[in-house]
Each structure stands twice: as structure tokens, then as C-alpha cells.
Amino acid sequence: MSLNLPDPLALPGGGRALTSTQWNEVCRPALSALIQREEYGQIPSAPGQLRATVVRTDRNALDGCGTLREIDIDTTSPDAHIELLLITPNAATTPAGCFLGLNFGGNHRILPDAAIRPQLAKRVSGADVEAERGTETGTWPAAAIIARGYALATFFNGDAVPDDKYTAAQRLAGFLPPGVEPDGGDAPATIACWAWSLSRAIDFLSNDGAVDAKRIALAGHSRNGKTALLAGAMDPRAALVISSQSGCGGAGPSRDLGNEWSQRETVQQINTAFPHWFCANFKQYNASPDKLPFDQHALIALCAPRPVLVSSATEDLWANPAGSFAMLNAADPVYRLVSGEGIDVHEMPETGVLLKTRLGHFIRPGRHAMTTEDWSAWLDYADAWL
Ligand code: GTR
Numbered sequence: 001m002s003l004n005l006p007d008p009l010a011l012p013g014g015g016r017a018l019t020s021t022q023w024n025e026v027c028r029p030a031l032s033a034l035i036q037r038e039e040y041g042q043i044p045s046a047p048g049q050l051r052a053t054v055v056r057t058d059r060n061a062l063d064g065c066g067t068l069r070e071i072d073i074d075t076t077s078p079d080a081h082i083e084l085l086l087i088t089p090n091a092a093t094t095p096a097g098c099f100l101g102l103n104f105g106g107n108h109r110i111l112p113d114a115a116i117r118p119q120l121a122k123r124v125s126g127a128d129v130e131a132e133r134g135t136e137t138g139t140w141p142a143a144a145i146i147a148r149g150y151a152l153a154t155f156f157n158g159d160a161v162p163d164d165k166y167t168a169a170q171r172l173a174g175f176l177p178p179g180v181e182p183d184g185g186d187a188p189a190t191i192a193c194w195a196w197s198l199s200r201a202i203d204f205l206s207n208d209g210a211v212d213a214k215r216i217a218l219a220g221h222s223r224n225g226k227t228a229l230l231a232g233a234m235d236p237r238a239a240l241v242i243s244s245q246s247g248c249g250g251a252g253p254s255r256d257l258g259n260e261w262s263q264r265e266t267v268q269q270i271n272t273a274f275p276h277w278f279c280a281n282f283k284q285y286n287a288s289p290d291k292l293p294f295d296q297h298a299l300i301a302l303c304a305p306r307p308v309l310v311s312s313a314t315e316d317l318w319a320n321p322a323g324s325f326a327m328l329n330a331a332d333p334v335y336r337l338v339s340g341e342g343i344d345v346h347e348m349p350e351t352g353v354l355l356k357t358r359l360g361h362f363i364r365p366g367r368h369a370m371t372t373e374d375w376s377a378w379l380d381y382a383d384a385w386l
Contacts, residue, residue, distance in 0.1 A: 003257055003326060008298045008334050020338045023304075027334075031298050032234070038292065039249070041188035041279030043234050044175040044196045047075035052204045056115065065090055066146045067210070070107070070117060073200050078175045082159045083117060084201055085110060087142055088151040088210040097215030097239075097386040098151035099378075100201055102194060102224040106156045109136040119156040139221075139370045148379045150386075151211055153201060157224055160197035161190045161276075168276035185281035191223070191249065192279070195231035202237050215239050215386045219378060221370040222319070223277070225311075226250035233302035240385055241303055242378050244311040244370055247319030249278060251310045253296050254289040257323050264320035297330030300359070304331070305339035307385040309360035309378065314351055316368040322348055328359045335359055356384045 009017040009027055017023045036042050053072045061068035066087040073082040085107040089096050103110065106119040112134025122129055137143075145152045157163055161171045168190050173182055175193045180186060188196075198218060206213035217240040220228030225246030232241035243251045248265040256262070268286040271278060285292050300308055310328055312321035328343050335342035335358055343359035354377045355361040362377045 003330060005253075005255070005295050005297060005330050006293055008294070008301045008331070009337065017337065023334060023337055028302060031294060032302055034294055035233075035299060035302070036192070037186045037279075037281060038285075038294075039278055039282045040192040040195075040230055041186050041281075042177050042180050043192050044078050044188055045177045047080070047200065048077040050075045050200060050203055055117075058113075058115070059090070061087055061111070061113070062143050062146055065143065068111075068113070068116075071204060073204055075200060078196075080160050080197060080200065081120065082155050082197055082200055083107065083120065084153055084155045084204065085116065086151065086153045086205070086208075086211075087146060089146045089149055092149060092210070095210060095212035096149060096151040097217065097382065098153055098205055098211045099145060099217050099219050099382070100153040100198065100205065101219040101221075102157040102198065102227060103136070103140065103154045104157065104221075104224065105132065105136060107154065108133050110134070110140045110154060111137065111142060119158060121158070121162075138372055141372045141375050144372065144375060145379065148383070150379070150382065153205055153211075155197075155201065157194055157227070161193045163190065163223070163276075165274065165276045172276070183280075185284075186279050189279045189282075190276045191227050191230055194224075194227040195234060198227065198231040199235045199237075202235060206237055213237070217242065217382055217386060219244070221245060222247070222250075222368065223274075226277075229299055229303070229308070232306065232308070233299050236306075238303075238306065240307045240309070240382065242309045242311060242381070244374060245313055245316050245319040245368055246310075247316075247324070249296075250319075251296060251300065251324040251327050252320035253323045253327055254285065254292055255295055256289070257326055263317040264323055265318050295327070295330070297327040300327055300331035301334035304335045305358070307358050307360060307381070309362060309381045311361075311374055311378065312363040313366045313368060314363060315366055319368065321363055325349075325361060325363075328361060332359060354380055356381055358385075
């Protein structure tokens with residue numbers, strides 16, 4: 001398919017990268033810098049200090065199948081407080097591969113467990129969360145994940161920066177990397193800080209005896225799927241990335257690729273509804289996304305050679321399934337160069353069929369949601385690659 005997209009393998013002085021060394025040493029750092037500068041803002045620096053405190057352990061979670069821990073991760077410069085929920089399989093005799101992802105509603109929604117802490121803001125405000133407990137067991141099917149031998153780690157996306165256009169700015173100011181101006185066009189925005197917070201969870205997980213540091217998979221849905229992809233692109237410790245219905249600013253193209261993609265969310269729409277997600281520079285492309293010097297295939301390509309699964313739903317046209325599939329194909333030349341393999345299918349695959357290739361694809365019937373059907377495909381994909 002020819003889509004007239006910027007070539008991620010283009011060399012700054014002209015010509016095209018022909019070796020993986022040229023990609024890794026020239027194209028990759030240049031694209032990484034460009035994407036941060038023009039879209040997400042600069043990823044905050046690694047913290048000065050990180051302290052992890054296990055605040056609760058339940059060795060008998062999930063009817064004895066898992067060990068559940070609640071872990072506070074506190075950092076200085078930048079200052080952040082993350083409350084990680086980690087469940088590891090009791091049957092494992094060696095460190096487990098682990099799915100790590102941000103959740104939307106708080107850790108207490110993952111399991112019907114009266115002891116799991118809701119997010120800090122709800123505790124402080126004394127909100128009644130009892131009706132919310134365990135309401136997302138379908139979104140995060142912990143029992144099935146543990147039964148397949150994997151660990152599950154998740155935390156509330158708002159732990160690092162609230163998902164709120166009115167209050168995010170105040171928190172974002174604390175994440176400025178040295179040399180970046182607070183009102184600069186490339187000051188980090190919310191998705192960049194969320195990606196940073198995932199890396200802090202990886203800091204902890206990769207030193208935990210129950211988790212295999214080499215088998216940490218990032219998974220996220222929608223805005224959290226955009227974040228999973230950015231975190232995977234920036235943090236090489238992520239061994240695999242699953243980006244679910246992430247659309248604009250995620251696996252979906254910023255450009256209009258033609259009529260069949262016309263129901264998608266545009267750069268202008270996302271920057272208007274969620275001005276805190278992307279950096280100020282990205283707003284310059286509202287009316288002219290075709291002027292972006294990259295598109296989202298470049299973000300996927302930054303994950304090479306690690307496997308990336310793009311997961312979609314047939315009725316979620318806002319998240320642009322066809323355009324996201326096109327981005328996988330457009331990232332393919334980089335994957336071929338770096339790993340010798342990418343995606344072998346060039347027409348939109350059949351619904352319900354998992355493509356287990358290094359650039360993988362899954363689309364299920366239905367709407368915008370993370371479901372047990374998705375997880376069943378994702379676990380199969382993880383079995384193939386982790
Ligand atoms: C929508 C937004 C999408 C997607 C989604 C979500 O309102 O337009 O970009 O991120 O929210 O996160 O559920």
C-alpha cells in the first residue's frame with residue numbers, strides 16, 4: 001500500500017538507512033527527538049531517587065492462585081507517587097512474565113476485594129467506592145491472566161498527572177526536564193508523564209524476584225493504549241507492547257488517509273477535547289496534520305525489534321482500525337531491516353483472527369472497550385513472543 005507518509009528510514013542528509021546500525025544510530029534517535037518535540041513533549045528525566053514500599057501482601061488472592069501486593073512507588077525530582085497493584089501467580093516456579101498497564105478507574109475496580117485501596121484522591125475526599133469494587137474484572141481478567149502463568153501489574157493513570165484539562169498543568173510543571181521551558185512548545189504533556197510513570201513501575205518490577213525483567217509487556221486501552229505505545233517506544237525494557245483501540249495519538253495516523261478512514265478522530269478534535277494530552281507544538285498541526293514530519297508508524301517503528309500488537313474493534317471507527325492497520329504496514333520496512341520480519345498481511349485481516357507476527361494485529365467484533373475476548377488473543381500473542 002502506498003500512502004505517501006514520511007519515510008522513517010530517511011537519513012537526514014538524504015538517502016535511506018540500509019542497515020540496522022544506521023537505523024539505530026541515526027534514524028532512531030532523530031525520530032525519537034522529533035516525536036517528543038512535536039507531539040508528546042519531552043519525556044521527563046529518570047528520577048533522582050525511587051523508593052518502593054510494599055504496603056500490603058495477600059498470599060491468598062484469587063482463591064489462592066495469586067499473591068497480591070500493593071506497592072507505593074515514590075520518586076524525587078520529579079516528585080511522584082504511584083500506587084501499583086501487582087498480582088503474581090503462586091503456581092510459578094520461575095519469575096513470571098508480567099502485563100503492566102494503566103487503568104482508568106482505580107485499582108479497587110480490578111478485583112472484588114474490600115482491602116484494595118482506591119486512588120489517593122478518592123481516599124482523601126472520602127468518596128464512597130464500594131459500588132465500584134470489582135466492576136472491571138472483565139477489563140482486567142486477573143484470574144485468567146494468572147492461570148496462564150503471567151503476572152498482572154496496574155495502577156491508576158491519574159496517579160502521576162490527573163486526566164483533567166483544568167488541573168493537569170499544575171502537576172505537569174513538576175515534570176519539566178532540565179533545559180525545557182515551562183511554556184515551551186515541547187514541555188511534557190500528560191501522555192508523556194503517564195509513559196514516564198509506566199517506566200517507574202518497570203523500575204520496580206524489573207527488580208522484583210517474582211517477575212521476569214526480560215518479559216514485561218505493556219498493555220493499555222485507548223488513551224492508556226496511546227501511552228503504552230509511547231512508553232514502549234521510549235523504554236527498551238518493555239519486551240512487548242499491546243496498544244488497544246488507541247487511535248489518534250496512538251496507533252492511528254494523524255493524517256487523513258482517505259475516505260474509508262473518515263470517521264476517525266482528527267488531530268484538531270483530540271487537541272480541542274484533550275488539550276493536556278499533547279504538547280503545545282502538536283496544536284500547530286490541527287489544520288494540517290500532513291505537515292507533521294512523521295506519522296504514528298514512526299512511533300511503532302521506535303519499538304523495533306520488539307513485538308507490537310495493535311488491537312481494534314469493528315464498531316470503534318473513532319479509533320480508526322483501518323488506519324491503525326495501515327500504520328503497522330508502514331512500520332514494516334523498519335522492522336524488516338532491524339529484525340528481518342514484520343507483518344505479512346497487507347489487506348485488513350478478518351475479524352476475530354489474531355495475526356501473531358512480530359507486528360501483530362487483532363480485531364474483534366464490537367465497541368470501544370477492553371474485554372476478556374481481547375485478553376484471550378493478547379495472552380496467545382504473549383505466549384508466542386514473551
Ligand atoms: C475518547 C478520545 C479518544 C480515546 C478515548 C479513551 O474520548 O477521543 O482519543 O482516547 O477517549 O481514552 O477512552
